[in-house]
Amino acid sequence: MSQIYASFRSIGAYVPEKILSNADLEKMVDTTDEWIVKRTGISERRIAAEDEYTSDMAAKACELAIERSGISKEDIDLVVCATVTPDYFNMPATACIISDKIGIHNVQAFDISAACSGFVYLLSVARAFIESGMKKNVLIVGAEKFSSIIDYTDRGTCILFGDGAGAAVISATSNKEEGIVDLHASADGSYADFLVTPAPGAIHPVSQQVIDEGLNFVQMKGNETFKLAVKTLTKDVKEILAKNEINSDDIPHFIPHQANYRIIKAVGDALKMKDEQVVLTVGKYGNTSAASIPMAINDIWESGRLQTGELMLLDTFGGGLTWASALLPFAGKSK
Numbered sequence: 001m002s003q004i005y006a007s008f009r010s011i012g013a014y015v016p017e018k019i020l021s022n023a024d025l026e027k028m029v030d031t032t033d034e035w036i037v038k039r040t041g042i043s044e045r046r047i048a049a050e051d052e053y054t055s056d057m058a059a060k061a062c063e064l065a066i067e068r069s070g071i072s073k074e075d076i077d078l079v080v081c082a083t084v085t086p087d088y089f090n091m092p093a094t095a096c097i098i099s100d101k102i103g104i105h106n107v108q109a110f111d112i113s114a115a116c117s118g119f120v121y122l123l124s125v126a127r128a129f130i131e132s133g134m135k136k137n138v139l140i141v142g143a144e145k146f147s148s149i150i151d152y153t154d155r156g157t158c159i160l161f162g163d164g165a166g167a168a169v170i171s172a173t174s175n176k177e178e179g180i181v182d183l184h185a186s187a188d189g190s191y192a193d194f195l196v197t198p199a200p201g202a203i204h205p206v207s208q209q210v211i212d213e214g215l216n217f218v219q220m221k222g223n224e225t226f227k228l229a230v231k232t233l234t235k236d237v238k239e240i241l242a243k244n245e246i247n248s249d250d251i252p253h254f255i256p257h258q259a260n261y262r263i264i265k266a267v268g269d270a271l272k273m274k275d276e277q278v279v280l281t282v283g284k285y286g287n288t289s290a291a292s293i294p295m296a297i298n299d300i301w302e303s304g305r306l307q308t309g310e311l312m313l314l315d316t317f318g319g320g321l322t323w324a325s326a327l328l329p330f331a332g333k334s335k
Helices: 020-027 033-040 054-069 094-101 114-129 187-195 208-213 222-243 261-270 287-301
Strands: 006-013 018-021 044-047 076-083 108-112 139-145 163-172 184-186 255-257 313-318 322-329
Touching: 006 054, 006 114, 006 287, 006 322, 018 020, 020 033, 033 313, 044 163, 054 094, 054 139, 054 222, 054 287, 076 094, 076 114, 094 108, 094 139, 108 114, 114 139, 114 163, 114 184, 114 261, 114 287, 114 313, 114 322, 139 287, 163 287, 184 222, 187 222, 222 261, 222 313, 222 322, 255 261, 255 287
Parallel strands: 076 108, 076 139, 255 313
Antiparallel strands: 006 163, 018 044, 139 163, 184 322, 313 322
């Protein structure tokens, strides 16, 4: 019996129509376009409509990914969604709602929560299911309506985050050249308070106090998170490259989590990556958490930069704290 590998078969993404520019934020909070761009590299971000939910954005990204994969919806045998802004905070899982919206029924579906590392965590889940022989075609989607948990009077967080979704079809293959080369994912809960949404949850159930104190909004220790992110991302990438005896020069597409240009620049410089190797979308989308990396992959696919067989290096860091990296070829069709 031949070895089965997990291959990255297609990509799709969706961004809301509404653009929230730095000029708009200047009217809402004490900040300036110059300050935001200098500190983060972000010029604008997309904001979902009031009646547009995480599952709506995810469903549109999933439809695209399935269409581009060349397989039918009936061939999908697992749907997994990574999000920290689910339609419902306990049940049902957003993946179940997404499945229904795109017409996939009687198929296993569930969510994971790994914040900004969510999409690479999804890759590890899909790979495990496929290479164990349990599933053949896994639909994964990172989707966030971050605007629903942002306090737009807090200039430390409201300038950073945006909404969007990105999806991919991961399929079984017997061709080793198409399979995921390597993947590393880890976490350290001792840093959990660096990036947290305190409520609602078992510690802080919904109450008037929660609302009065704004515990339902994202809280972040910005400086501490920045320093740890640069250190951890650089170390993780160096390790995965060394383990697989690959030089940074051999990576055509370095796709880091799009959190902050200064973090991306620091990591890219430490790895001696050329500007043309580093994929950047943070300027126009901001930080879209679990949707960040697939949205960036979709951008280079739609622009014709991502070709069949080209190697991608993914690198991410998020609340938890979680982090992950992956080496994999694009096994789908070029645009």
